[in-house]
Amino acid sequence: MTELLLTVFSATFFVTVIRTTTPLLFAALGGLISDLSGALNVALEGMMLVACLTAVVVSVYAPWYVAVLAALVAGGLLGAVMAFFHLKLKADIILVGFAVNIFATGATVYALTLATGGDKGTSINLPSKAVPAVDLSFLSAIPGIGPTLTAFLSGHSILSWLVALTVFLIWFFLYRTPWGLWLRGVGEYPAAPEAAGIAVNKVRAWSLVVSGALAGLGGAQLAMFNYVGFTREMTAGRGFIALGAVLLGARHPVGAMWAALLFGVFEALSVVMPNLFNWIPAELIHMIPFVVTVLALVAFSYRIQRRLRTRGLA
Numbered sequence: 001m002t003e004l005l006l007t008v009f010s011a012t013f014f015v016t017v018i019r020t021t022t023p024l025l026f027a028a029l030g031g032l033i034s035d036l037s038g039a040l041n042v043a044l045e046g047m048m049l050v051a052c053l054t055a056v057v058v059s060v061y062a063p064w065y066v067a068v069l070a071a072l073v074a075g076g077l078l079g080a081v082m083a084f085f086h087l088k089l090k091a092d093i094i095l096v097g098f099a100v101n102i103f104a105t106g107a108t109v110y111a112l113t114l115a116t117g118g119d120k121g122t123s124i125n126l127p128s129k130a131v132p133a134v135d136l137s138f139l140s141a142i143p144g145i146g147p148t149l150t151a152f153l154s155g156h157s158i159l160s161w162l163v164a165l166t167v168f169l170i171w172f173f174l175y176r177t178p179w180g181l182w183l184r185g186v187g188e189y190p191a192a193p194e195a196a197g198i199a200v201n202k203v204r205a206w207s208l209v210v211s212g213a214l215a216g217l218g219g220a221q222l223a224m225f226n227y228v229g230f231t232r233e234m235t236a237g238r239g240f241i242a243l244g245a246v247l248l249g250a251r252h253p254v255g256a257m258w259a260a261l262l263f264g265v266f267e268a269l270s271v272v273m274p275n276l277f278n279w280i281p282a283e284l285i286h287m288i289p290f291v292v293t294v295l296a297l298v299a300f301s302y303r304i305q306r307r308l309r310t311r312g313l314a
Helices: 002-008 011-036 044-061 064-088 093-116 137-141 146-153 158-176 178-188 191-195 200-226 238-248 253-276 282-286 288-313
Strands: none
Touching: 002 011, 002 253, 011 044, 011 146, 011 158, 011 178, 011 200, 011 238, 011 253, 044 064, 044 093, 044 200, 044 238, 064 093, 064 200, 137 146, 158 178, 158 200, 158 253, 178 191, 178 200, 191 200, 200 238, 238 253, 238 288, 253 282, 253 288, 282 288
């Protein structure tokens, strides 16, 4: 237990938490945007998976930033596909989302086979690139706290810093601009913005595209920094955990950030615990993030129901 506490309060564990949180937070922010517009995006998992493979394959032939942009575009295109089927063809958004997830699972394996010349499991034969880490070693020159700052802040992915900025930008967009008010209005009571001349379907379509693009950035972080390369079904449920972060975070960008950090902590624990408790089956340890997600959502649902009952009695 002492070893676990020392590990949890170390700079290495903090860096691991930020690494595991980044793809979750990108996907959660994407899910938040679409959810606030009234179009729940359950395809975050598939979008991240397609973006992972896209980033890896493109990085073989182009610089890392082009690969990240390609992952963003891939996610955005899947968002546009969802918008077409849901808004144009009137298909149920949940069914469309699961169809995208099923498509992504099979299509990525097939595309991986073509890209690697037959390997259906990993992209180990592809010399893919990584997103560079930000070097802040110059902070060591600060007297007293310099080495500590360097240990905690240096070495994070460029995308980790970008997602922190994205949280602020989305908060500002949603609560400080008229466009954010339109988006929230479309999700809460679409008849009102429609009466004001706002194209409800257009807002929802763009929300799904942005949602997919953000999930794509999460996939790029996963395949180009957390793991440099692609592995079959490597998202491993992170898209659904991100949806849980949206709900646990009370559909607010800052709340989603804290919820994603919470899930990131437990995912990081599932990474370090096998080395400390080798007598515990690894499968049980890897279940931790998913069990915590379920428990957190149950607690959140109970809190909401209790609040509603209290209002009813008042």
